[in-house]
Amino acid sequence: MIPMLTKTLLAISIWIIPVASATSPDEDGWFTLFDGTSLDGWKSNDETPNVFSITENGELRVDGGRAHLFWVGHDGIPAAFKNFEVSMQVKTTPEANSGVFFHTEYQEDGWPGVGLEAQVNTSHKDRRKTGSVYAKQDVMDNAPSTDGEWFEYNILVDEKTVTISVDGEVVNSYTEPESPLVTEKRPLAKLGQGTFAIQGHDPNSVVFYKDIRVRNLD
DSSP states (O other): OOOHHHHHHHHHHHHHHHHHHSOOOOTTSOEEEEOSSOOTTEEEOOSSTTOEEEOTTSOEEEESSSEEEEEOOBTTBOSOBSSEEEEEEEEEOTTOEEEEEEEEOOOSSSSOOBSEEEEEESSSSSSBOTTOBTTTBOOBSSOSSOTTSOEEEEEEEETTEEEEEETTEEEEEEEOOSSOOOOSSOTBOSOSSBEEEEEEOOTTOEEEEEEEEEEEOO
């Protein structure tokens, strides 16, 4: 027979374990989503297999075709955010295209139909460049990023306003109207609440990400 005190301590220990294992934010409230060691908490839809890999330098390499890597939550960090700030380091290569979706949700294939995209594009033929809130309010032709050079990419959502910064400078501020323009194919391409997704765009696009962090503003 287990003494009552031992039973009580055992129950407390079991209850504490999940709380103790949860990731804690840093002193400024940032959670790490990708630290260069694993893809825990991320799920690729594998529309094209093996698009997402980790380099020996701890970078997320995106290369090989269309696929999307969704944050699905891990170790106490939720999958859904409404008001947030997400920050990462990004490096493009010549003629590469990628993007960071937010307020989205997992889907098996195709371009994500839910949420918005912060474009990543320095020299791809698409005229919508880095900093664009894709097809909502675009940075046309002249990218604030440079191929082969890391830049800090910051996306802040505060209610209906999206602010995108590159290396600490605001390059785009988009406020969603009461009746946002949507298409029949993407009727949910608007602000709401949801997760993040990193885009693999096409077989010729190679882009790198690292130090992906998020701060919940709710």
